[in-house]
Amino acid sequence: MVNREDIKRAARRVAAYVRPTPVISLESGIWNCPGHLSLKLEQLQHSGSFKARGAFNRLLSQPVPPVGVIAASGGNHGAAVAYAAQQLGHRAEIFVPEISTRVKVERLRSYGADVHIVGATYADAWFASEQRARETGALVVHAYNQPEVVAGQGTVGYELSRQLPDLDTLLVAVGGGGLIGGIASWFQNTVRVIGVETEGTASMYRALQAGAPVDVDVHGLAADALGARRVGELAFEIAQRYVERVVLVDDEAVARAQLSLWNDLRLVAEPSAAAGIAALQAGAYRPAPDERVGIFICGGNAQLEAFSIK
Known part of the structure; x- marks a missing residue:
């Protein structure tokens, strides 16, 4: 398990390398939220998502061999791993599946x-990266x-x-489950934590139903970012203890x-980062009248031509 002291140590470790990101508070009633709604704009983080935080903490916590680091990713x-490696002077090899968007692949290469x-x-990219790591001895960043x-x-x-x-x-x-695992480990039931998945990426939802991580079919709009075939064991254990439910x-x-997000706030978000807003608009989560709700806009690496900017 991960505890608050682990997270505080991580915060001190990565402070020089990640950006504090802003929060905006919105008017009551927006997007079917009758109370108070705030957005944490983590798409403004280095590399375009919250992932830089975990990547830097891993690279700064472990000795990195001369061959560098390796990761699999949507x-x-x-x-995030490529950016962190570049900033810290390490080589990076990244394995991605064919469903990864062009904008994300271009960012990796940049x-x-x-x-x-x-x-x-x-899952295919992960298997290939594991084989490569065994051959080279690179530090794996899961x-x-x-x-x-x-x-x-x-x-x-x-x-x-x-x-x-x-x-x-x-x-x-x-x-x-890395994001919800880290967040739930910090709040530890002092704040209600609700997970949001798409119907095509429901690995945590199915795991909580089954009582253990299970394989799921992955497909749909958010599959490149939310498309883990099986939720992580660590995140699942945390979710059982600290996550109220998944919708x-x-x-x-x-x-x-x-x-x-674009029409009302002029914010560009990738599909995964809009999932919390979708849960409000679609009624998958219905806040109480005075409830104070927060949503992480967790990534901005959107392929703009994939949806209409109006």
Whole structure:
């Protein structure tokens, strides 16, 4: 498990390398939220997502061999690892599946990473990266199933708790579980944590139903970022203890939420980052009248031509 002291140590470790990101508070009634709604704008983080926090914490916690680091990713984790490696002077090899968007692959290469496009899903890329790591001895940076990574992601919860000390509920998008695992480890039931997944990426939802991580079919609009075939064991254990529940939204709701973020706030978000907004708009989560709700806009690496900017 990851605890608050782990997250505080991670925050001190990465402080010189990550940005504190802002919070904006919105008017009551927006997007079916009758009370108070605030957004944590983590798409403004280095590499375009919260993932930089976990990547830096892992690289700063472990000796990195001369051959460098290796990771598998749908795109955001790989970009974060590549960015962190570049800043710290290490080589990076990143394996991504064919579903990774062009903008994410281009960002990986812009950070100097050697990029390998392998297989149809994240699981295929992970298998290939593991084989390569055994051959080279590179330091593996897992997207969500390493304590250092989860603690690093938890620093965004620690930061938010100081910005908004009176929150009631947080809506958190779930892929492999690193973000929700870190956030839930920080708040430890002092704030209601609700996971949000799409119907095509429901790995945590199915795991909680089954009582253990299980394989799921991955597909749909958010599959590149939320498309872990099986949720991480570490995140699952944390979720059993500290996550109230997980709700599901469909791809249409996510696409509408992306447009709402743009039309109402002029914020560009990738599908995974709009999942919490989708949960409100679609009624998958219904806040009480005076409830104080927070949502992480967790990534901005959107392929703009994939949806209409109006």
